[in-house]
Amino acid sequence: MITENIFENRFKYAGELTRMGGKFRQEGNVLIIDGRRKLSGNKVKSTDLRGGVALILAGLCAKGKTEVGDIQYILRGYNEIDKKLSQLGADISLKK
Numbered sequence: 001m002i003t004e005n006i007f008e009n010r011f012k013y014a015g016e017l018t019r020m021g022g023k024f025r026q027e028g029n030v031l032i033i034d035g036r037r038k039l040s041g042n043k044v045k046s047t048d049l050r051g052g053v054a055l056i057l058a059g060l061c062a063k064g065k066t067e068v069g070d071i072q073y074i075l076r077g078y079n080e081i082d083k084k085l086s087q088l089g090a091d092i093s094l095k096k
Contacts (some may be wrong), residue, residue: 013051
């Protein structure tokens with residue numbers, strides 16, 4: 001369960017997670033995620049900084065290839081995130 005008390009549109013990324021096989025429901029300012037489902041790689045779009053990173057992490061857990069688009073927020077908020085995740089063993093690349 002994730003509770004959001006500041007930004008009412010914080011959960012926009014959850015819709016993108018459904019493209020990867022994620023399952024959730026929203027009740028007001030609470031997002032309830034069913035964490036038992038397997039995720040599959042897909043093309044998704046980042047909606048904000050934290051949601052974008054959530055999509056990257058979901059993609060790293062998913063079976064298959066995931067492409068995260070609209071990453072300008074992520075790049076602005078996390079310096080060299082691709083290199084840092086690669087150092088941790090992630091198979092990740094940044095298209096320029």
